[in-house]
Amino acid sequence: MEGKKYALVSGGSRGIGRAICIALARELHYPILINYQANTAAAEETKSQIIKTGGEAELLQFDVCNQAETHAQLATWKEQHPNDLIEVIVNNAGVTRDGLFMWMENDDWNTVINTTLSGFYNITKPLIQELLRHRYGRIINVSSVSGVKGTPGQTNYSAAKAGLIGATKALAQEVAKRNVTVNAVAPGFIETDMTSTLDTGELKKLIPLNRFGKAEEVAELVCFLASRKASYITGEVININGGIYS
16 A cells, blocks of 8 residues: 655744745645754644644654664654655754854864764665665755855854755666665855844845845745755755855
């Protein structure tokens, strides 16, 4: 018996992650697995917004940096859903620990690298074999303008997001024959909690479109890449940044 096809979004409780969860449920009618680390209230709010519009959602709490915990939660979900498949994987979890490199603490380096890069590995590795067997899948990695051009004060974040781009391009070539696409989106300045402390007025001057982007705009791009309309796009990095380039 063929089961349901799900979409999993890491870091799905707030910001861009929340917008992606809501859009995938609304536009592509996927039941959503909302991964989050600690903020249960925010994750529940994302879930309730999806359910309010007629969608389906479940919460999956684990720290993407913790391989054992991530694998255990995914294995438990699979046991409970033996006929179902996670068909879309959105690796969105990320954190910032900004500061000049010369003063950067070991922990600030490791936390940022592990969340983005090890998080991608810890989630995608146990799920990819089933996508290959199924001969269809979508993997979408959320990078950043920092990973494309580098941002001073964010050497750790730029390294992590650039590494994710390299992983996207390599993995895309490995799995393309099985109709699994792997792409990255690289947002610029987006209105979220993460950017709420920035000097919007000054930064807008750097953006040709003269505004910050909305999380929903990033989510629409992810939806397109997750859809069958994007079947011939793989290994790409699509910038969504209002025109900022290095």
